[in-house]
Amino acid sequence: MREEVDRALSYLGEQCIVRIRDRSAEDSWIDHTGNLRSSIGYAVYDYGKKYIESTFAVVRQGGKGASEGRKxxxxxxxxxANVYALVVVAGMNYAEFVEAIESKDVLASTESWARTKVDEYLNKAKDKAINRINKIKL
Incomplete structure (x- = not known):
């Protein structure tokens, strides 16, 4: 079951990154250096152990952003340490400022969207695990 849950959360994390990074200019912040966009990523934790981490792909000259996201x-x-968790981050220290002061969406709408999807993804993972178990029994 763990493998299926980890995969489901990883897939959801990948979808979150796409939603955050690939917005139209009207729906996003102005990306001067690429650092904020490069700092967007995720990790899936399995009781404190990092199961998977996104790549933190560098956008423009955003090498510092990718490093901050990984950090x-x-x-x-x-x-x-006590839960399975999908954590999506914007690693640059000014991400909150962009949302609060500039009223631009960095993580907020994607967090809301992910909360509506997580049960669906976990239920699919459970169904896959049950199917695997049933095949073993035969």
Missing amino acids: MVNELASKY
Whole structure:
């Protein structure tokens, strides 16, 4: 069952990245350096152990952003030591400022969307696990 849950959360994480990074200019922030967009990524934690981490692909000259995103994901592992967790991050320290002051959506709408999808994805994972178990029994 763990494998299916980890895969479901990874897939949801990938979809979150696409939703955040690939918005139209009207729905997003102005991407001067590429650091904020490059700092967007996710990790799936399996009781504190990082199961998978996104690539933090560099956009424009956003190498610093990719590094900050990876750093944030690594720092969060201990926070999720007692649960399965999908954590989506914007690793640049000004991401909150962009949402709060500039009223631009960085993570907020995607977090809401992911919350509506997580049960669906976990139920599919459960069904896959049950099917695997039933095949073993035969």
